[in-house]
Amino acid sequence: MFHGLSAFPLTPLKAGKFDERAFAGLLAPLVDAGVDSLGILGSTGSYAYLTPDERAYITRCAVEQAGDIPVMVSIGALRLEDILRLADDAQAAGASSVLMAPVSYQRLTADEVYALYERVTRQLSVPLCVYDNPATTGFEFSHALMRAVAALPNVGSVKCGRVPEDVAQLRASLPPSVTLGISGDWQAASALRAGFDVWYSVVAGLFPRTALAIARAADTAPSDRLAPLWALFRQYGSLRVMAAAAEMAGRVEAPALPFPLRAISGEPRERLAALIESLALA
Known part of the structure; x- marks a missing residue:
């Protein structure tokens, strides 16, 4: 499943609670x-702000809605017990794969990150x-660490926050069965041309045909x-920009993000509205 375009939608909230109807409307x-x-339930899906019970229910809703399209679910959390429970819940719900960043309040060492992935992958059947x-976790993988983690059982893809200077060197360090993915939508076209296998896309979560x-x-x-949309992403964060776009389109109720996060407002929101119209995003 780790190829092509992977769309990351918002997890809309209504009065601070999961809005199942709006979520179904985003997935369809x-x-x-x-x-x-x-x-x-990636970063765009606000996973870090939701309880394990909420995440388990949202996962079930997504799998039911997805039909034949594979679903990848984030299992990142601060505590190992929560990660393992989330992994079990995702697998029980029928998720095709899981996603994990090395989330921690204390910045992790390379040895700690390897130990985390080694422990978690032993429990996975997907x-x-x-x-x-690194922009979120404060931790950046070295090539050596990524090579070691990618060689663990049940690892199927790596999702990079930037395009490395030598894509061929990175790919050569990965097992042949592990695909190379990019996030950061403004980098996606260049990364795909450079030989990346999959685009893990925020914009596709609302404008799939454009993506x-x-x-x-x-x-x-x-x-x-x-380019003007990518500039907004870089300045304000793609989550805040896409939440504003979804609110303006009537796809979610405002505020759709977990407090205290806020969709962009004022002049940036007006600029976004003009962009959506001029670019005919769909």
């Missing part, structure tokens, strides 16, 4: 558009995507058109 267009997989997301056009293109032109 992704399924209809034919994205290659769904990434549920493949795991390793998420290198599919970028993912299927042989050049970067479709992505270059979205």
Whole structure:
């Protein structure tokens, strides 16, 4: 399942509680558009702000809604016991894979990160995507550590927060069965042209056909058109931007994000509205 376009939708809240109806409304267009997989409860899905019980229920809802499209579910958490429970819940719900970043309040060492993945992968019956997301976790994988973690049982993909200078060197360090994925939507077109296998996409969670056009293109032109949107992502964070887009489209109720997070407002929101109209995002 680790190929093509993986769409990461919001997890909409209503009065601080999971809005199942709005969530189903967000997933249906992704399924209809034919994205290659769904990434549920990632950073865009606000997983860190939800309880294990809420995450288990949301996972079941996503799998039911997804039909034949594979579902990947984040199991990241601070405590090992919660990670293992979330892994069990995801597998029991029928998730096709799980995603995990090395989340910690205290910044982890390389040995601690390896030990975490070694422990978790032993309990999995579905493949795991390793998420290198230093902007959020404060921890960045070295090539040596990524090579060691990728060689663990049940690892199926790595999700990189940036495009390395030498993609061929990184790929050569990974087992042949492990695919190479990119996040950070503004980097996706270049990464795919450089040989990445999968785009783990935020914009696809609301505008799947726009993202599919970028993912299927042989050049970067479709992505270059979205440069003003990518600039908003980099300045305010893609989560806040996409929440505002979903609110303006009436797809979710405002506020849709967990407190104290807020969708962009004021002049940036007005700029976003103009962009959505001018770019004919779909």
